[in-house]
Amino acid sequence: MWYFSSPLIVYGEDALSHLTTLEGHRAALITDDTLVRLGFAARVIQNLQQAGLQVVCYDHVEPEPSLEQVQAGARFLLEHQPDWIVALGGGSVIDAAKAMWILYARPDLEPEAINPIERFNLRERARFVAIPTTSGTGSEVTWAIVLTNRAERRKLGLGSREAIADIAIVDPALVLDLPPRLTADTGLDALTHAIEGFTSTYHNDFTDGLCLKAAKLVFEYLPRAYRYGREDAEARAHMHFAATIAGLGFGNAMAALAHGMGHALGAIFHIPHGRAVALALPYTIAYCASGEPGSTRYAELAAYLGLPAGNEQTAAQSLLRAVWDLMKQVDQPVTLAEAGISRDDLAREMEWLVAHAMNDTQTIMSPRIPDESEMQTIFWQIYSGEIDL
């Protein structure tokens, strides 16, 4: 027995106007100060007011939201008692808003204890709309929540199946002016979701097609979206949809080792999430493909993408090289050294990196799980660019 979870997805031109159809009393808009400054928050508020809702706004979400921050946001919700929570932003905002929603329903809960096993009865307090303003995280359609424990310098992969949005509004107009660096970082996050969702041990018939399609869209449209920005609205729209499709895929099949290692790299070195998981991805492909023959699905994936896929090893090699090529096309670092991390920094932080990656909730869905020594080796490979395949 397993589940496939999805919100109602409203997508395409003018999707934002769906907000005018919401029924309720009070909406809490959760966002960040950049989106307020850019006028996006005002557009959302206008639509919500048109629906007859009172609107309160919490715009203090920061990148890599902390445990303390979601507790502060939950206090805001408890004070204002909304029956709708509307998250407008990238993965940080949407993840933070989901955690606030849970703490709004369960104020007694420590954020670190958010888990997919207990019932929280979230919808007795409020329903949830997610509006992504980046094309990558997929958080608008997943129940995953990543929070940062700043004291322990650790990202926590949390989640609850209840914490999936009721409505995801995927409006490409909101990403037309996404800066190139953010386009690349988040687009590669979507690719990592698609590849890991297809190859994780939780993959299933319901998610395979989504992951394959999303991977193909990212390979095709990310370079154009990165290069031409708002001038290529078609590429922007396809990338925005690809991110949501990848989110549906990995959200119901889980991610794997590149996410476990990427979370550790992000928490220790503050590398943006999408860049961190993409840095790890080619090396984790090589690691998994070097395990028990036939234990990965790279051949099927590479074949679908039109890459050489004669056998598992060839497929893994062609896939990781395609990922590298894409990263280079969008001017991303392909090693930790290129990302500005020194050998000394890596050596000094290795113990923490390994400990966090080993216990990340996504690592255990990898088709091959490294021990501590192997994990260290992979981190050094990410540093140097040496692939063992």
Next chain:
Amino acid sequence: MSIPFPSDAWIKAMMEDLNQSQAYEEAAKNWEGDFYFVIEPGGSLDHTVILYMDLWHGKCREAYEVKDPEARQPAFWLSGPVQTWKKVMTRQLDPIQAMMTGQLRLRGNMAMVMKNVRAAKELVESCTRIPTIFPV
């Protein structure tokens, strides 16, 4: 020789296996918390059996069948029908999926669990290594 599950002999065999497992020791080095594993009736098992394990920093300090559930106040309870335990222990059912779908019910400090998921996985790996006779 296969050992009947659930039984005192079985949980002691698992303790021995865990204490020899480098993978478990590595994965559970931060784990603090004892368990009641509650195996509910099914097949030829006509009563609930409770097995106790004291898990501490990668080692199992004590393990036995509990006759009086009031005897201890463990940090965690993991409960489910014997059929579900068998599916998990024979790799027909992923333990995390079993808990997420309510087929096994976990009670305890969830923050500790979410930070140590690999320890849980290695714990189940140990179960699968014990030659076992099931009552179903």
